Amino acid sequence: MAFLKSVISVSASLVAGGALLAFAQPAAAYTAYVTNEKDNSLTMIDTNTLEVIKTVKIGQRPRGIVMSKDGKWVIVCTSDDNIIQVYDAKTLEFVKVLPSGPDPELQILSPDGKTLYVANEDDNLVTVVDVENGKVISDVPVGVEPEGMGISPDGKVLVNTSETTNMAHFIDTTTFKTFDNILVDSRPRVAIFNSQGTQLWVSSEIGGTVTVFNAADRKQIGKINFEIQGVAKEAIQPVGVRITKDGTKAFVALGPANRVAIIDVATLKVEKYVLVGQRVWQLYLTPDDKLLFTTNGASNDVTVIDVANQKAIKSIKTGRYPWGVVISEN
């Protein structure tokens, strides 16, 4: 009960903080796109005003979301349709579909924007799709329940995590073959390279850890554990990970612990836990690295964190069970 009260009081202060925000923020107007898993909808948010621009109905059970390199499209895994849907980023009008395997969950684009890699949770395959012509180029067999997708900045190495096999699979993007498979802690959800391409971070939801690898030799650099006073160990479930472009700070969404951990990359130490909405899963930084958006599935909102001040400044109501988030480059 005491915990519940503290959440309520924090939400109240978030509302108050939101009012100040309009003055505090520079006028960089990016657009955030949030998939609402339960509502089959997509919510568009102005990152300057932090207001919802609009919410539109899309395909069934939308989850992973990315933007095309030219910023014209948002590309969404609509899992229950077993397909990828493409929408116009400005108007949210439906453009086309791209193929995937059954139950696509997360996807990532090659740095040149030409190839889309899709984790199909239901068939132990990563599907490689040509974005322009919509053709499947290849399928890569991986472990049970593929999910997390990370790509090296040079586009040469794709990393997929398999949730039940508990591995990070390293895939050579020239041959579409795995060349290394590394066991990580239970239920790996997200894999992400830093912008420098020197590190790979993998979150383990059930293991409760984030493992950091040296990208060059795939050796473990360190493992981050989390401890939050008053939160049961089992409730600390790392999912989403984002790293600032300068590679100094990382953010980890901790699921039902309702916190985002801010990590000093140099020391791999947690600097702060920021209280956000309930069951926080995916994260995205604005291109200027000033704001972090979090999707809070169980409380139907997005929390906006001021990166410099390490504070939650606003929660924005979305559709039901917000899942994925992406922010435009301009």
Place this chain on the structure above:
Amino acid sequence: MRPTRAKRSSIRLAARASIVFSAAAIGSAGASIGALAQETPAAAPPAATEAAPAKQADAKPALNINILYVRQTRELPLPLSLLDIPAADNGIGGANLAVADNNTTGKFLNQTFKLDVIESGEFADIVKQTEEKIAAGFGYIVADMDHDTLLKFADALAGKPAVIANIGSPDDNLREENCRANVLHVAPTRTMLADALGQYLSWKQWRNWFLVYGSRPEDKALADAYRRAAKRFGSKIVEEREFKYDSGSRRSDGGFEQIQQQIPQFTQNAKEHDVVVVADEAQLFGDYMPYRTWSARPVAGTAGLTSTSWHPALELWGGTQFQNRFRRLNNRQMTPLDYDAWLAVRVIGEAASRKQSADFQVLNKFIHSPDFEVAAFKGVKTTFRGWNGQLRQPLIVTTDKLLVSVSPQPGFLHQFTELDTLGIDKPETKCKAYVQ
């Protein structure tokens, strides 16, 4: 313009086409997966400045892990509902899925898992066949047996290089007074199941229970577990009745006319209660209770609102994909026994992949250590209790069709893990075989 109805259907068609494509891809790729995991890509690795796929994965020695599934065939009365009649491979279907899952992972580690099944109703035969398998290198045994048989089985195998994972008996006695060092328990206990339900009823403020239990010893043991749960979580049993009628064959032409009279009569004049809690493990009369009780009260226990380790409609925590995989493999729904069997086989798979070993002693020691954990579509890791080898896990509170809640309920706190608010806890344990 969003997809119109016509567009949507074309999307579905496209989706179907892609499924066919993928299936073909699996077929063609499947044969070479094992090699894939071990070999450097045929083409020279790209000369990347960063994150270069420079060298091949360390070659791992080939390991074979043999798992034995022993089922005691027994004469069980048929359940009331046609829907509850178990499939011939109930349990085995789950074990087979776990072997497939273990093998998918094993392809990347050069590990192969194999499942052999023994089915017999003769105890001596069960032991003889099992001993032969143990001699042939089967160290991990999944056992679906009743209480007495499991106990004799464990004692017969004492000292042999084998560990038994119990999936067939919820009896607390096997984890307490009669616990054995060579038995792990994957199936939840009666006290765990009763506590999971009891916490929910307490959360719901349905605190006055009318307890109805059957005449079989299992039903009486379950009634004890419900009494214990009521006491622990602040509820009260205001009335108790034993259901002594012989409910007869599960089916006859006609029958409802008499039941329609019988159940209201049986539940008449009970003290004011919020809920009827029924203990009928074999499902011989409990399902007669809902909608027939004298007072308009909900039914919980083994009928109506039930607690269980699994439900075929559970989709939380990635459960959808898990259910789909099961259905593709077995062409039916996953039962709690299938789930318990899957989990039992995943335990050895997880241990083998973490330890990169097929050695029984290495794996057994690791499974019994506090470091062992396995993800099991329950939202949190599942682990074994160090004092009696019982798997701790969240339990599902559900109607016949859909999940209602997951226990432990919020607010039932514990010094170490809230999962230990379900069932007999360390300070109360009577198990001596596990030394802590």
